[in-house]
Amino acid sequence: MSGLRERLLRHKKPIGERAAGAPEAAEAAAAGAAREAEDQEWAAIGAHMEQGEWGAFVMRRREYDTAACHGRYALNELIGQSDQLHVLLARPGTDSDPTEGQLPHDKLLFVDTETTGLGIGAGNVPFMIGIGFYTHERFVVEQMFIRDPGEEVAMLHYLHSKLQSHPYLVSYNGKTFDWPIIKNRYIVNRMPVQPDIAGHLDFLYPSRSLWKHTLPSCRLGKVEEERLAVIRQDDVAGSLAPALYFQYLAERKALIVQGVFVHNELDILSLAGLSIHFAGALNGKSNLEQMDLEELYRLTLWFDKLNQPSLAAPAVQMLTERVCREETEHASEYLLPLAQLYKQRHCFTDACKLWTLYIQRRGARSTAALEPYIELSKHYEHKLKKLEQALDYAEQALLKARQRQVLTRSYGTAGSGLAGRSAAARKNTKDYEQLVSLEQRIQRLQLKLYRSSAKSKPTRGTQRPPRKQTSSAAQASAGYVMDSLI
């Protein structure tokens, strides 16, 4: 058997175990007294022993009026808003939506476990399963805690019964952590029932989609602090939970795990808070005016990914307005990504406006991106059929590329660090390929231009056709450019 199980059993002091030679009445009285003392300890932290068909376990149950606040949100704000969360359930493979756009708030089961470690294997045991759910105008948090492995089956049966009435799981990283572990426990315990759920909302991934670049980390604690305005005081770190549980097993004092209960409860409440936050966003209630540009941009990408064009539209519009209005460095960072977004939607006029604006703001710099020049060149050639302008943009891009080649060359030779060399070399070859393709583009445009002018003015024979280069010839010429700079 695993070391963990031995450890658990070693510490087990079965209540009411027969002490040798003691008279039965006194023995029963002593056992009763011990039980009473323990009950009082659990009562002191708001818990009690829950007796059921499958045995007993510790239960800490707390009810909240739904008007109660957790950070900036009142718990009742999910009511009537939760249906929109169903878009987060849609699987990439399945087109049909199993929930038909319905996801009542009282069908959700918020779940967070505390375990003996981080592994997913059978050696990792959830000693506490916290759940939260809405029922009868209340938000209820129920925390199940097992004093030894023998109580696990009762706890799992209880969870199973709750899943019947609240079949949609809500968690934070529960798809890869909590839920696989829980399923494992049903299997390990050879339970007649298997946990079955209608759907699983995992808020880690939406949080990453929106805040990966704005928050220092997307851990639940950071997200709830920054986006739910939840401040934890004297919180026990989740990473301490295993140690505290082992200490509890050794000393059998309920007070030892009190902090774990509180931590777990706050996690559950934050899951409800995140549901409200994301449901609000999916109902178009985000405060776009006050949102950071990065978050606004990520929000549009997120709506796009979720196939919600009616939500993405106002976000894109707000982002465009602000990026065009605010002439800051930071705002200009979004011109090109935003232009790509418009291009993707075949809104070429808007895309061109942004590419032009980028050139206007940053074109003078040597570090300016080539992308807007190349994109404009493509657009003038293929969409507007204006070859002169297309050639002009391509030539501007080539000029920039050559200037940059000079700079990177000189940096490259001056650089002494070995670590950065491969990355710099990669960038060099990439720049080189870009240079080659630009020269090809220009030659092609020159040829096209020559032919069209020859066609329209066949009498004028003064212009000479540009030398037609093969791609290898273009490469050689680009190589010459590079070699000449070394």
Added chain:
DNA sequence: CCCCTTAACAAGACGACATA
């Protein structure tokens, strides 16, 4: 510590178009 999801980037597939 371990596993899973996702974003970011790279490479391949395919349709549209133009030229000979």
Added chain:
DNA sequence: TATGTCGTCTTGTTAAGGGG
């Protein structure tokens, strides 16, 4: 009409980061 090129869409791969 056959062929090649361009641009975009699709597929494949990799790395990071979260849970106690």
